[in-house]
Amino acid sequence: MAMLDSFNLFISIAKIIYMKERILSGLQPSGRLHVGNYLGALKNFVELQNSGEYDCFFFIADYHSISEPPYESEQKRKDILDLMKSYLAAGLDPKKSTLFVQSQIPAHTELSWIFNSVTPMGELSRMTQFKDKSEDGEANAALFTYPVLQAADILIYKPAFVPTGEDQDQHIELSRVIARKFNSRYGEVFPEPQSKHTDIPRVISLNDPSKKMSKSKPNGCLFIDDGPEEIAKKLSSAVTDSGSEIKYDAVHKPGISNLLRLASALSSKEIAVLEQEFAGKNYGEFKSYAAKTVADYFAAYRERKTKLSDAKAEKIFTKGSMKAAKIADATLLEVKDRIGLI
Ligand code: ADP
Ligand code: TRP
Numbered sequence: 021m022a023m024l025d026s027f028n029l030f031i032s033i034a035k036i037i038y039m040k041e042r043i044l045s046g047l048q049p050s051g052r053l054h055v056g057n058y059l060g061a062l063k064n065f066v067e068l069q070n071s072g073e074y075d076c077f078f079f080i081a082d083y084h085s086i087s088e089p090p091y092e093s094e095q096k097r098k099d100i101l102d103l104m105k106s107y108l109a110a111g112l113d114p115k116k117s118t119l120f121v122q123s124q125i126p127a128h129t130e131l132s133w134i135f136n137s138v139t140p141m142g143e144l145s146r147m148t149q150f151k152d153k154s155e156d157g158e159a160n161a162a163l164f165t166y167p168v169l170q171a172a173d174i175l176i177y178k179p180a181f182v183p184t185g186e187d188q189d190q191h192i193e194l195s196r197v198i199a200r201k202f203n204s205r206y207g208e209v210f211p212e213p214q215s216k217h218t219d220i221p222r223v224i225s226l227n228d229p230s231k232k233m234s235k236s237k238p239n240g241c242l243f244i245d246d247g248p249e250e251i252a253k254k255l256s257s258a259v260t261d262s263g264s265e266i267k268y269d270a271v272h273k274p275g276i277s278n279l280l281r282l283a284s285a286l287s288s289k290e291i292a293v294l295e296q297e298f299a300g301k302n303y304g305e306f307k308s309y310a311a312k313t314v315a316d317y318f319a320a321y322r323e324r325k326t327k328l329s330d331a332k333a334e335k336i337f338t339k340g341s342m343k344a345a346k347i348a349d350a351t352l353l354e355v356k357d358r359i360g361l362i
Pocket of ligand 2: 044045046047048081084169170173174182184188191
């Protein structure tokens with residue numbers, strides 16, 4: 021009887037593990053992370069990982085990052101290591117998530133070539149990120165086919181969800197189009213992944229409330245490894261709105277509403293509570309409070325990051341890449357078989 025009980029327990033545990041839905045996401049190693057990256061993506065990665073409900077895969081999209089400057093090899097190595105350490109310092113844990121590097125898994129780029137053959141040019145031409153990024157200057161082909169590689173990154177692991185900020189929705193939608201096109205030509209292989217957003221899927225720029233905070237516009241960014249003085253300086257000069265009331269109104273007061281959202285997310289105080297606390301006070305007072313909240317929140321992160329060695333970070337990601345490669349290689353074999361390449 022005891023043996024039967026243990027057997028049943030084993031089966032139940034195996035079922036829970038087996039049935040966990042998979043999530044996958046990545047960031048480009050293209051410079052320092054800002055609070056938009058953190059609140060729209062990285063914080064979510066950590067929370068989803070710690071919920072224990074998902075089989076988690078997070079990676080460094082280094083191949084994507086070579087579609088834009090900087091192109092210096094030393095800088096690239098530094099950016100990759102820095103992102104590895106940011107993931108770990110923010111709380112991603114190799115015991116709970118598979119952490120890996122895109123370029124260490126050739127199956128991603130192989131699948132991306134295959135996906136080129138089912139992707140309509142028209143779909144790629146209407147991607148807003150490509151249009152924005154190719155606006156001022158001659159765009160390279162990698163910038164154009166970027167979403168095809170992104171679809172390969174995603175679909176090769178057959179995840180249920182892809183946690184990102186709102187600006188990536190169009191790319192996730194394209195990965196569903198590519199899955200459908202492939203499945204209808206060669207038979208069902210890929211499930212269609214869904215986006216997964218945080219409560220703050222679009223943090224706006226500090227100096228232009230009509231734009232999202234973006235690494236390509238560093239003046240409007242609050243970086244998560246900025247020191248307390250820098251944070252205070254940037255927030256004190258953040259563009260706010262006419263009037264003086266600390267009140268949430270995303271349409272008429274986008275600047276102060278953005279700061280209220282940031283302060284609320286990083287202090288776990290409801291926006292309404294902050295509004296009450298700052299009733300009758302001025303923008304300056306609220307900005308000082310927001311600066312202290314941001315600086316305090318990221319202090320532990322900054323401390324953990326400085327303690328991580330390059331060697332340790334690299335070791336973790338190499339091990340994770342070996343694990344991820346097994347899954348990616350298996351999907352690629354299945355795909356090649358369907359096409360008739362093997
Ligand atoms: P950037 O535009 O700063 O270069 P990336 O394109 O590297 O940022 O985005 C990395 C991740 O961070 C993506 O999941 C993206 O959706 C998210 N993200 C980027 N900017 C913001 C923002 N301002 N608000 C919320 N999420 C964001
Ligand atoms: N395009 C994403 C960004 O700029 C990075 C990325 C590449 C990605 N491949 C992905 C995100 C796959 C999610 C899933 O942030």
